[in-house]
Every structure is written in C-alpha cells, then in structure tokens.
Amino acid sequence: MSTFFSPSPASGQKSFHFSKAQSFCLVLVCTLFAAAAQVLIKLGANALQSANPLAMLTNVPLVAGYSLYGIVTLLLVLALRDGELSILFPVISLTYVWVAILSVTYFKETLNVYRVLGVLIIVAGVAVLSKDGKQ
C-alpha cells in the first residue's frame, strides 16, 4: 500500500494524496462498485413482500448494497479531494451506463433504442450539470 499512497510532503501528519491518474482510476472503480451496489439493492427490493422498514433492515442484499454504497461514497470523497473536479464529476455519471448494462445481463431486462438513448442523454445532462457547477 505504501507505494500506492504517496505521503504528503507538506504536513507531518499521516495523510496521503493521490496523483491525477490515481484519482481518475479510483473514481472509475467507484462508478463500477456503485452500479454493483444498485444491483444488490434491486435484488433485495425484489425479495421484499411488504413495505415494512424492519424487513428492509434484515434484508441481506439490501444492507450489503447500501453498505457498498457508503464505502463508495467515502472513496469518492478521497478521490475528489485530490483530482480535478471538472474532469472527475462527469465521470461519475458513467454509473448510469454500468447500471443499464448490469440490468440487462443480470436481470434480463430489455434495451431498446429509446432506453439506450434515454440513458445516454441523461449521462450527458448530468455531466453538463456537474461540469458547469464546478467552474
């Protein structure tokens, strides 16, 4: 791990920083894990019989999915701290693409022209929003 995390020269505290490339890779990995978390959440939701919050808390895929989501969020904060936000934020919208691909492969959902177009336009919209917001 010590080769991956480069120590911060400025402070004497135990803190590490990512290079731009490392930040980019980390964000990309985060989008994949976020999509996997969505699949777990959907898997858990499919098994729910009623709208009981207690049944949600004891649903293993659901809890696993949200835990994964929590970890992804923390990793994203780390990656976003060191990288260029205007590049990294739009990358996050790739999650929509991975979720669509996983939905088709894992849940046998169907894609048609409208669905593919819809996802791509939303990815573009989210990317435009996040890029504009961070200028």
Added chain:
Amino acid sequence: MKTPVSSMLLVLLGSFIGSFGAVFLKRGAGKLHFAWKSLFLNWSLVAGVAMYLFSSFFFVLGLRKGELTILYPLVSVGYIWTLFWSRLFFGEPLRRGKFVGIGLILLGIVCLNLGNR
C-alpha cells in the same frame, strides 16, 4: 415487463427527499471541525444523513416492481431539485449551462418512458 407508474413516482419522491439531504449536508459541512465528536453533534449533518436514509426507503419501495433500466436513471431528477435548492438556500447562480443540463436530463427521462414497453 413494463415498469409501473407507481414505482416511478416512488423513486421520484425518494429523489425529491434526497435532494434536501444534500442541502443539510452542505449546511453541516460549512461548519465542520475536524473532530469525530463534531460529526455527530452537527445536527445539520445528522439531518442530512437521516434525509438520505428516509429517501432510500421510498427508493427501495419503488424498486420492488419494475425495471432498474427505467427506475435508476430517474434518480437524476434529484440533481434538478438540488440546483433549485442551491439557488434558494445558498444563493448559488443558475447559469445557462445548468439549464442545458436540466433540459437534457428531462429529455432523457421522456426517452426512457417512450422505451417503457
């Protein structure tokens, strides 16, 4: 399989509630000190996380029926609410580029609904 409108409305309700979560987190982050205790005593942060948990309740309810291909992208509507709250509560400017983003997200959702069959 067709995704029912009720599922879509539940997911949209979730994303609406979640957008307030972002507002509280932002409020809380503004007065954050780097100590573990301040994370839990910061009621804005606690409210933000609570809002997210509350919103995920509706999200999961919505996901029970229907397809992830249609339902997951609906979460992006939350970004639109967040823009308006940022303007309203924090006075952040709404530039032209943001309206382009909003328009694209809405167009994408219309497209997804056309493909919902």
